Amino acid sequence: MRKKHEIWCPVFVDHYTAGNDGVCSIVPKMKFIQDKDVSTIISEPCNYLDWFENKVIANTRVGVKFANYQPMVKEKDFQGTKKEFWDKINHLKTIKPTVQDVNEIGNVKIASSFYSGNKVYYIDTDWNVIGECGERISSVNEFSDTKSSDFYVSSSSFGAIIESGDSLFLLNGLGLNKMNEDFANYRVFPRAKFYSNHLHVIKDDCLSIKIFKINQNEKFTYNINEVLRT
Known part of the structure; x- marks a missing residue:
């Protein structure tokens, strides 16, 4: 972990x-x-x-x-003074x-989950990717021998990035594909207006930047405007 x-x-x-x-x-x-x-x-x-x-x-x-x-209350929608607005915000912050x-959706046991835009996807104990209503969307059974504590998913507008062991994988409408990247660390930008289609891979001696073309009709992709704050 x-x-x-x-x-x-x-x-x-x-x-x-x-x-x-x-x-x-x-x-x-x-x-x-x-x-x-x-x-x-x-x-x-x-x-x-x-x-x-x-x-x-x-x-x-x-x-x-x-x-x-x-x-949270948006200032443009708040009826009151600026002081009353910030008093309200500070009060909301105190509420735990x-x-x-x-743990389950229907009769399906859930192992992990990840956001993709404004949707939540789950991975069940049989390594199926399912939607919020329990519908099967894809499979990642290639990781069936992996401990869930050693399996990480990061969302991005071009698909889900999966880290397992020393490898990175991309899960999108084309299925699951291993990325030939040696890495020390990596980062995606799921809510960045101008970088949401970037994958930054930090290697021992350089920074590798991959830029993806987004097909918003593919699985696990989304329009960045869905998640930008207004």
Whole structure:
């Protein structure tokens, strides 16, 4: 399992860290972070975090969990003074999320999950990729001998990037394809207006940048405008 996974979620103005100690949120009240700014929202070890709208999704050692937050108020829609708006925002930040477990959909046991645009996909214990209603969409049974704690999925507008062992794979409408990349680390930009079709692969001696053409009709791809904040 990765030692730590971090995301920044501008909707809640939180920074999240995940690892063997679970999932912690950090909401600094001042310039420097203090112990009181850090709170544990999920206690089980976690190897994947992502967010969409008012939900944070976490793949933990005991299954998939959603942390559901109160929706944030947009200043343009708020009826009141600027001070009242920020008082409301600060109040919403103090409300802890409710945590929802997703262990099964129908009779199908869930092993992990990932966001793709505004959709959530799940991977069941038979290594099928299924939709939110339990419909089978694809298969990744090539990883059937892999421990779920050593299997990571990152969403991107051109498909799902899967890390397993020392290899990277791309899952899209063409199926599952191994990418011939030696890497020390990598990054995708699922919500970047101008870089959502980029895969940046950090190697020992260079940075490799791959730019993909997006077919929005393919599986596991999406229009970046679906997830940009307005």
